[in-house]
Amino acid sequence: MNNRRNFLVKSASALTMTFIVPSLLSSNVQAKKPLDQKVSNKQSWGMHIDVDKCVDGCTACVDACNEENGLTGFGRPETDSQWIRKVKIKDKTTDKITTMPMMCQHCENPPCCDVCPTGASFKRVDGIVMVNQHTCIGCRYCMMACPFKARSFVHETLTTQNTNAPRGKGCVESCNLCVNKIDHGSKTTACEDACIKSGHNAITFGDLKDSNSKVRLAIDSNSPRRLRNDLNLNQKVFYSNI
């Protein structure tokens, strides 16, 4: 009799553990993790850079990007990956010198995605342009097509990748607006965090569709411009005071 009771209790417990508890858990997890939700076009991620606030010699954004994405380099600057870089430019007419960060401009009409034979370069519905590391064949046609030289090819064997930034030898990569952070619910990128922390506040990231977002407020109050506007690529990265 006891045996039968034990059997029934254990069976019921096993069934509960197998079917009911996981379903409760998973619904809990879903509620907390935007990662499990589909990317939505209700957001359009973008960035504003006020070059007047960007300080010559500061590399906080570059360092933060390297750390976030595990870009350690091999001491070979011509082949090492750079997802974000600092450039110093001089206006041909006014001689005004400015310094600013350059990265993937996340075009609305990205030439890299147009030319990619396998579709590994793609644009998400929320505007982030990135490379699918599983289908990139390493042809580098996207690098030929990018007007901003925003992409890098991984020239060497990598062994110390970060789990949040899948990378591999023989594939092309570029800034993805910290997509892993965004998909986990973050509202900032590593470079923006670093820029704020350094006290410069030149980089502002956010949802371009949200009229109250800080990036929209920055854009609305600064009347910025896109680089190479003549190409009509409608980038999501805006620059003010160039």
Next chain:
Amino acid sequence: MSDYTLNKLKTPRILYWGIFLFLGFLILLGLASSAYMEHEGHYVTGMNNQIVWGLPHIFAVTLIVIASGVLNIASMSSAFNKKLYKPLAPLSALFAIAFLIAGLIILVLDLGRPDRLIVAMTTYNFKSIFAWNIFLYSGFFVILAIYIWSMLDFNVSRFSSLIGKIAFGWRIILTTGTGSIFGFLVAREAYSTAVLAPLFIVMSLLYGTAVFYLLLRVISKLQSIDIPPEITTSIRRLMIIFLLANIYFLILYHITNLYISKQIAVESFILLNGGGYTTMFWLGQVGLGLVVPLSYEMTNGENRGFALTITSIMVLVGGFFAVAVIIIGGQAFPLNIFPDHIILESSFYDSVIHSYTPSIFEFGLGIGGTSLALIIILILITNLKFIPSKK
């Protein structure tokens, strides 16, 4: 050559095996180079994040352009009904297939992930001209295989003219596609023009004819037969026409760029102050590849076979420089990211002319690929009846 038969290559076995082993050795070197590049990563090559396409792409594009152009002789026979070339048509189609395979193998072995070839063959982005080219190349391969079959098998020979015409149309589209790989790159000033497509077509006509004549000459030496003088005269005439067409489209390409103010900087880079690229353009592409062979052919009346051989070699060397100027020169000139600014500093070489020194591995891959084309030709002409001779 109305009465002719097709034969296998009859050459002393020692000579055959000598050539076979030499080419085989070069192919092994190419494979070893590719394996090393893939194992170590592309940092061992001269290519980098500035010059992303290098010597392997010069070899590959040249071979693919030749593959299309070398079919001229077959097209003259089937599409334009020139009876003179009918006996040479199977050989012409065989050359085309061999050079196509070689060019594609080099391209694939230079990929960052050649192991993902299956992805490239199964996942397509139809907006990409590269993806279209995968169809154009594989389609060309199939059409050529059927074309050769229709010419060699008497039972289906009635279809050969039709398939030859299809092959002619296909190769024009194919070379348009190859030229458009560069022509569709709006961001790079040296490329962004549709003129590149017809330029590539005339380049293919010229280089293909040169390669055909050189190989025909080698085969005739191995077979101890003479090339009929009417063939030499006709190929010489074609060569002059293609040289003139090349000069015309090259001038058109540069005049177009010079007319557009924003392209003047890149034009003066190639034409005037690009250092090695300017030298390659004027001495290699224009001098050795076009002007000298044209003048030589126009002035040389005697011993046309020898003259045409020299012309063909010059055209091919010049052609290699032409593709190098287009591929490397176009990338070496920095992108115009800030049209109204001067770039003072950048950690990513934004403001400098990019340098490129090819590595021995890239050269090995290119030579190995070219040897592959030659060994395919050698094996097939030795085992199948491709070589015409009078009855």
